[in-house]
Amino acid sequence: MDTLYTQAKSEKFMLxxxxxxxxxxxxxxxMDGISINSAIVQRLARCLREERSNAA
Known part of the structure; x- marks a missing residue:
């Protein structure tokens, strides 16, 4: 889980x-016992990390 993304630091975004x-x-x-929002945020965070590491 990405602790960088907390509720206090988030903004509402329609998707x-x-x-x-x-x-x-x-x-x-x-299956993971989390909200849909958390599942989306975790997957986006993972994708962004992978893209950063591939660009380096």
Whole structure:
């Protein structure tokens, strides 16, 4: 989990997802015992880290 991203430092952001993607994220979040929002934030954070390390 990324502790860098806490509720106190977050902003509200509307996001439209394809229905199948939303359902997949929802299933993954339920398996991990976290919210859909947390699942999305964790995956985005991981992707951004990977892109930074690939660019270096």
């Amino acid at each position: 439209r997802l394809p229905e199948l993607m939303k359902e997949e994220i929802k299933r993954m979040a339920e």
